Amino acid sequence: MFKKLENLSTFNQINLLTTSLVNILSINGTMGEVEIANKIEEILRSFPYFKDSPEMIWTQPLPNDGIGRKNVFARIKGNGASKKTVIYHAHIDTVGTDDYGKIQELANMPERLLEFFKSWEGNKEIQEQARSGDWMFGRGALDMKSGIAVHLANILYLSEHRDKWDGEIIFMVNPVEENQHTGVIAAVDELLRLRKEEQLDYIVAINTDYITSLFPGDEQKYIYTGAVGKLLPCFYVYGRETHVGRTLDGLDPTLVTSELNRLINNNMELIEQVEGELMTPPSVLYHRDTKNFYNVQTAVTSHIYFNLMVLEDSPQVVVEKSKRIANKAARTTETYYQKQYQLYALRNHFPEEMPKWEMEVYTFEEYCEKLRKQGVDVEGIAEQMEAAYKEEDPREVCFQIVDSLRQQDATGVPCIIIFFAPPYCPHHYLIGESKRDKRVMDVIDEVVGKWESGSVEPFSIKRFFPYLSDSSYLSLHDTEEEIESLIHNFPEWKSIYPVPVDKIRELNVPAINIGVYGMDAHRWTERVYKPYSFETLPHLIRDLTICWLGK
Structure with a gap:
C-alpha cells in the first residue's frame, strides 16, 4: 500500500x-x-x-x-x-x-x-x-x-x-x-x-x-x-474507628475526604489566574475508604487524590495550598461533629461532655521528620513497602508506604498526610x-x-x-528548590517515578x-x-x- x-x-x-x-x-x-x-x-x-x-x-x-x-x-x-x-x-x-x-x-x-x-x-x-x-x-x-x-x-x-x-x-x-x-x-x-x-x-x-x-x-x-503541567496531590486520612452504635465517639475518615472533595473538586476558585489561557479546575480521580469487607466498624483510613493542572505554580506552591485546604477540611469536620454531638446529647438527655475530633495535618516530608524523631526507620520501611507492592498501581504503592509509616506513629493521633504520586508532568x-x-x-x-x-x-x-x-x-521551568518540594513529598520518588528532571532541564527544547x-x-x-x-x-x-x- x-x-x-x-x-x-x-x-x-x-x-x-x-x-x-x-x-x-x-x-x-x-x-x-x-x-x-x-x-x-x-x-x-x-x-x-x-x-x-x-x-x-x-x-x-x-x-x-x-x-x-x-x-x-x-x-x-x-x-x-x-x-x-x-x-x-x-x-x-x-x-x-x-x-x-x-x-x-x-x-x-x-x-x-x-x-x-x-x-x-x-x-x-x-x-x-x-x-x-x-x-x-x-x-x-x-x-x-x-x-x-x-x-x-x-x-x-x-x-x-x-x-x-x-x-x-x-x-x-x-x-x-x-x-x-x-x-x-x-x-x-x-x-x-x-x-x-x-x-x-x-x-x-x-x-x-x-x-x-x-x-x-x-x-x-x-x-x-x-x-x-500536572500534579497529583494525594490525601491520606487516618481517623478513629468505632462501632456504628457509638458512631459519634469515632472520627470517620470518609467525612474528611468527602469534605476535601467538596473543597477541591471542580472548584474554580482554586485555579491559577493566567489571562488568555484555558484554566481547568482540579478534579477527583480516586476516592474510597480502605475497608475490603463488610462489618459494623467504621473505616480506619480513607484515600483521595486529584488531577491538578499547573500553569505557573510550582510544586512548592501546590503543597502550601493543599495544606491550607486540608486544615480547613479538618476544622470543618470537627465543627460538624461538635454540632451533631450536641444534638445527640440533647435528644438522649446525656451530659454535653464531648469527645475530641481534632486532626493534625502534615505534608509527607513533615510526617517523616516526626517519625524520625521517634526513632522510626522511615527510609527502610518505605523501601520495604515499595519492594513488596511494586507490581501494584504506583499510586496504591504510595498509599501503602504512607499507611505503613503511619502505623509506626506512637502518638496514634488522627491526621491528614499530604503527598504526591505519579504522574508528574512538568x-x-x-x-x-x-x-x-x-x-x-x-x-x-x-x-x-x-x-x-x-x-x-x-x-x-x-x-x-x-x-x-x-x-x-x-x-522544565521549575527551579531546583521547587523540585525539591516535589521530591521530598513524593514517597520513594527514585523507585516509583524517577522523572529525570536534571536531564529534562539540560535538554530544554x-x-x-x-x-x-x-x-x-x-x-x-x-x-x-x-x-x-x-x-x-x-x-x-x-x-x-x-x-x-x-x-
Whole structure:
C-alpha cells in the first residue's frame, strides 16, 4: 500500500495513513503499542530516502518494560552542513474501547463507523458531520493517529525536497503517553545522546496532539507554545474507628475526604489566574475508604487524590495550598461533629461532655521528620513497602508506604498526610528572553500571519497546551528548590517515578503543539476534521519547518 504513497496528494496520504494506523488497536498497556511501532517503522522504511539510508531509522526499547514497548526514531538531513534541528514527535497509544459499547468491534474501523454515524439518530450534528464526508471516526483518529500521519507525510515530503531546507529533522513516536509517559521520558536520554554525538542544535519540537473548540461556536485553531503541567496531590486520612452504635465517639475518615472533595473538586476558585489561557479546575480521580469487607466498624483510613493542572505554580506552591485546604477540611469536620454531638446529647438527655475530633495535618516530608524523631526507620520501611507492592498501581504503592509509616506513629493521633504520586508532568512555555525563544516566536508570528491573510482559518496563539501531553518532558521551568518540594513529598520518588528532571532541564527544547483538529477525544464519538487536519495543518507545519531551517 505504502509504495503508492508518494504518488498521492498530501490529503490522500494522510487519509490513507490515518486509516491504516487506526486499524491497529494500540490501547495503552497492550501489545498493540508494539504492533503500531512496528507498523510505523515499516512505513518509514518504505520511503525512498530511508531505502537509501536505512541506518537513519532506529528504535529504543523502553527500560524494564514488561511487554517490550519501544520508541521509534528517524532522522533526515537537508542539503548543507547546518546542525539546526527540528523535532517532530507524537504518541502512539490510545485509551481503551469499552465506551463504544455494542459497536466496540467497529472502534478501529473508520469506514464502517462512518456508515454507522450517517444513520445514527443520537446526535443530529454528528450525523450531519458524518454525512458531509469531512470527518473520520475511530479510536485514535483524533488522539492522535492523524497527528502521526501528518508527521509521516511531512517527513516523506521534506526528504524528497531537501533542496528547500538546511539542517536536520528528527522524527520520534512514543508509547505510554496516556498514563505514565515512560516512552518520552526514555527518549530524553536518546535526544541528549544525539545532541552530544552529532552536535545538533535543537531549535524546537513540534507535537501534533489534537486541538478542539474550547466553547460552543469556537472556530479558532489554536497553536500552543508550551505545555500545561500536572500534579497529583494525594490525601491520606487516618481517623478513629468505632462501632456504628457509638458512631459519634469515632472520627470517620470518609467525612474528611468527602469534605476535601467538596473543597477541591471542580472548584474554580482554586485555579491559577493566567489571562488568555484555558484554566481547568482540579478534579477527583480516586476516592474510597480502605475497608475490603463488610462489618459494623467504621473505616480506619480513607484515600483521595486529584488531577491538578499547573500553569505557573510550582510544586512548592501546590503543597502550601493543599495544606491550607486540608486544615480547613479538618476544622470543618470537627465543627460538624461538635454540632451533631450536641444534638445527640440533647435528644438522649446525656451530659454535653464531648469527645475530641481534632486532626493534625502534615505534608509527607513533615510526617517523616516526626517519625524520625521517634526513632522510626522511615527510609527502610518505605523501601520495604515499595519492594513488596511494586507490581501494584504506583499510586496504591504510595498509599501503602504512607499507611505503613503511619502505623509506626506512637502518638496514634488522627491526621491528614499530604503527598504526591505519579504522574508528574512538568509545565513550561516560551518565555521569550533568549535569542532562540524569540526566533521560535518570530517564525510562528510570521508564518501564521501569512496563513491568516490567505485563508479563512482564524488562528490563536496561546502559551499552554491545556491537555496532558508528552511535550511536558522536553523542557522544565521549575527551579531546583521547587523540585525539591516535589521530591521530598513524593514517597520513594527514585523507585516509583524517577522523572529525570536534571536531564529534562539540560535538554530544554521549546515544545510547541500545532495539532490536528477534531471533537470528542476519549469518547466513542471521537472524530477528526479532515479538511484542516489533512490539508491545512501539514502545509502550515512544512512552512514553519522550512522557515526555521531555511538556508
